[in-house]
Amino acid sequence: MRFVTRRFFFYLVAFFAAATFNFILPRMMPGDPITAMFSSQGTPLPLESLEALKETFGFIDGPLHLQYFAYIKSVFTWDLGYSVQYYPQSVNDVLNRSILWTLFLVGVSSLISFSIGSIAGIYAAWNRGGVFDTLFSPLSLVMQSMPAVIISLLFLFTFGVALDWLPTGYAYNIDLDPGFTYAYLSSVFEHSLMPIITLVIVQVGGYLITIRNNMINLLGEDYIVMARAKGLSELRVMLNYGARNAILPSVTTFAMTIGVVLGGSLITEYVFNYPGLGNTLYQAIVNRDYPVIQGQLLMMTLAMLSMNFLADMAYVFLDPRLRNA
Amino acid sequence: MISISAVTKLASRNKKASVGLSILLVYVMIALFANLITDHKPSKRVARPHQEPSMEHVMGTTRMGRDVYTQFVHGTRTSLAVGFSAGFIIMALGTILGISAGYFGGKVDEVINFFTNIALVIPQLPLLLVLAAFIGQSSPTTIALIIGFTSWAWGARVTRAQTMALCKKEYIQSAELMGESKLRIIMIELMPNLASIIGANFIGSILYTVITQATIEFLGLGDPLSVSWGTMLYNAQTTSAMHVGAWWELAVPATAIAILGMALALMNFAIDEISNPKLRTFSGLRIFNKRIAILEYEKSLALQEARA
Numbered sequence: 234m235r236f237v238t239r240r241f242f243f244y245l246v247a248f249f250a251a252a253t254f255n256f257i258l259p260r261m262m263p264g265d266p267i268t269a270m271f272s273s274q275g276t277p278l279p280l281e282s283l284e285a286l287k288e289t290f291g292f293i294d295g296p297l298h299l300q301y302f303a304y305i306k307s308v309f310t311w312d313l314g315y316s317v318q319y320y321p322q323s324v325n326d327v328l329n330r331s332i333l334w335t336l337f338l339v340g341v342s343s344l345i346s347f348s349i350g351s352i353a354g355i356y357a358a359w360n361r362g363g364v365f366d367t368l369f370s371p372l373s374l375v376m377q378s379m380p381a382v383i384i385s386l387l388f389l390f391t392f393g394v395a396l397d398w399l400p401t402g403y404a405y406n407i408d409l410d411p412g413f414t415y416a417y418l419s420s421v422f423e424h425s426l427m428p429i430i431t432l433v434i435v436q437v438g439g440y441l442i443t444i445r446n447n448m449i450n451l452l453g454e455d456y457i458v459m460a461r462a463k464g465l466s467e468l469r470v471m472l473n474y475g476a477r478n479a480i481l482p483s484v485t486t487f488a489m490t491i492g493v494v495l496g497g498s499l500i501t502e503y504v505f506n507y508p509g510l511g512n513t514l515y516q517a518i519v520n521r522d523y524p525v526i527q528g529q530l531l532m533m534t535l536a537m538l539s540m541n542f543l544a545d546m547a548y549v550f551l552d553p554r555l556r557n558a
Numbered sequence: 559m560i561s562i563s564a565v566t567k568l569a570s571r572n573k574k575a576s577v578g579l580s581i582l583l584v585y586v587m588i589a590l591f592a593n594l595i596t597d598h599k600p601s602k603r604v605a606r607p608h609q610e611p612s613m614e615h616v617m618g619t620t621r622m623g624r625d626v627y628t629q630f631v632h633g634t635r636t637s638l639a640v641g642f643s644a645g646f647i648i649m650a651l652g653t654i655l656g657i658s659a660g661y662f663g664g665k666v667d668e669v670i671n672f673f674t675n676i677a678l679v680i681p682q683l684p685l686l687l688v689l690a691a692f693i694g695q696s697s698p699t700t701i702a703l704i705i706g707f708t709s710w711a712w713g714a715r716v717t718r719a720q721t722m723a724l725c726k727k728e729y730i731q732s733a734e735l736m737g738e739s740k741l742r743i744i745m746i747e748l749m750p751n752l753a754s755i756i757g758a759n760f761i762g763s764i765l766y767t768v769i770t771q772a773t774i775e776f777l778g779l780g781d782p783l784s785v786s787w788g789t790m791l792y793n794a795q796t797t798s799a800m801h802v803g804a805w806w807e808l809a810v811p812a813t814a815i816a817i818l819g820m821a822l823a824l825m826n827f828a829i830d831e832i833s834n835p836k837l838r839t840f841s842g843l844r845i846f847n848k849r850i851a852i853l854e855y856e857k858s859l860a861l862q863e864a865r866a
Contacts, residue, residue, distance in 0.1 A: 496683025
């Protein structure tokens with residue numbers, strides 16, 4: 234239990250630090266971005282909201298520490314202000330609209346990569362030097378080093394433009410009404426195919442290599458020899474003795490990669506014009522919609538922190554030594 | 559620090575390393591001699607827009623009628639310069655922070671480790687995009703700096719763990735008992751044994767930087783007047799090269815990034831294999847066995863001669 238509470242407090246502090254960073258960032262830039270935003274762009278924002286917006290981001294008149302408290306208050310009450318480009322919608326409205334699509338892409342692709350990567354990694358380590366290992370281990374490393382932008386552009390060009398097999402934009406056919414109908418769900422599936430495959434390719438190699446290298450280090454241990462000597466089946470030794478221990482670091486990798494996947498999803502969504510958080514961030518950046526940019530950064534940090542916390546919990550479950558620590 | 563002889567030794571001992579290193583060297587040559595192997599500035603308009611690859615323009619031309627080959631050569635220079643300089647910053651920060659935390663321990667470790675852990679849980683790419691957006695039309699130098707100073711955490715953590723493991727070894731403890739200075743212990747005793755981790759960190763960081771720079775610029779947050787692989791992708795995308803069938807405009811920078819990524823990945827894989835022999839596949843062992851067999855054979859020949 235102590236382990237869990239300690240981790241929880243660490244993540245709380247980390248969130249605080251990220252929020253503080255988010256506070257400092259616009260203040261390090263020349264000028265006051267919110268005034269700049271109002272003066273440079275023909276925004277649909279009424280002038281009265283300038284003060285409100287400044288307040289939301291702590292740009293109120295007064296000493297820096299008061300600004301900071303006002304800002305922290307708005308962060309912890311999750312009152313992120315109004316979007317500039319979609320006024321009068323609030324930042325929350327804008328983010329809520331897109332977060333489910335990103336969760337869908339990131340969640341599905343992470344689970345697929347984790348499963349395929351782990352199973353392939355275990356198999357490669359077990360048959361080290363075999364055909365599968367010599368072929369796929371270096372290949373997965375190469376795949377891991379391919380940026381999402383290249384893979385998604387390649388898919389977009391091949392299957393979206395040249396062959397014209399798959400749709401190249403949006404999350405579903407906009408002529409359809411969202412609902413649990415076959416037509417709608419299959420349209421969602423079709424539209425998500427290329428983004429998900431892209432994200433799987435970006436991630437899967439990392440899992441394969443992590444678990445393969447861990448497993449190879451473990452296979453020389455005495456308890457593996459012992460399990461074999463007891464006459465247990467190969468499959469049992471491989472899965473219950475080797476893989477169970479080798480998978481621990483992969484759980485950390487799983488949480489760590491969420492950051493990478495969020496980044497990858499960002500660019501993938503942009504290329505496939507998919508209406509998730511990434512596309513929202515891109516639109517916000519292009520339109521200098523600072524409230525949305527900042528809210529988005531906070532949201533992504535929060536997502537990453539909670540994933541790390543979940544991974545810690547999973548660790549406790551998988552490694553009994555931590556339960557009493 | 560990592561001397562040339564060490565690099566050549568690495569390349570000659572491992573096939574993956576030699577392939578990776580050769581590709582990297584070709585890129586470095588292209589970057590160094592960019593002015594010699596091109597005839598004009600990359601921004602010069604030399605032909606009609608969207609010409610297919612031909613003898614005159616081997617990689618075709620862009621929408622603006624610029625030669626893609628010239629852009630590629632000069633883009634290589636920018637992308638590599640950004641990759642190497644940010645990679646160096648990341649490596650230096652990671653090494654200094656990692657060794658300090660791992661070797662000095664106590665309060666130093668607590669402070670460094672705390673900041674490392676926080677930097678690790680803040681999503682990188684979104685943060686970089688936001689930074690680049692706030693700065694506005696970031697030049698390649700700016701991009702190198704913001705990547706360099708925000709991406710050191712992973713290297714610091716790995717270096718710290720390895721330093722802590724090394725500090726438990728007897729030779730470090732005996733060096734301390736002999737009263738060697740801390741600086742000497744770090745430079746002479748620790749550094750050589752951390753070389754593979756520092757090297758892997760450097761290579762991984764170059765790769766990460768090149769990819770991230772391309773991503774930032776592809777999204778249009780870079781300086782549109784600079785020529786790099788990222789801005790080439792950006793220009794191709796904004797002039798909808800893909801939809802008018804000008805595939806070469808996208809394919810050239812994309813392939814350039816992909817091949818560099820492959821080369822650096824191979825080098826990192828090789829470093830892993832050399833520093834952790836367990837990870838090697840049996841092909842290396844076979845050569846080793848063959849050498850033993852040859853030695854045995856020569857020994858028996860010598861014995862026979864001696865008897866005769």
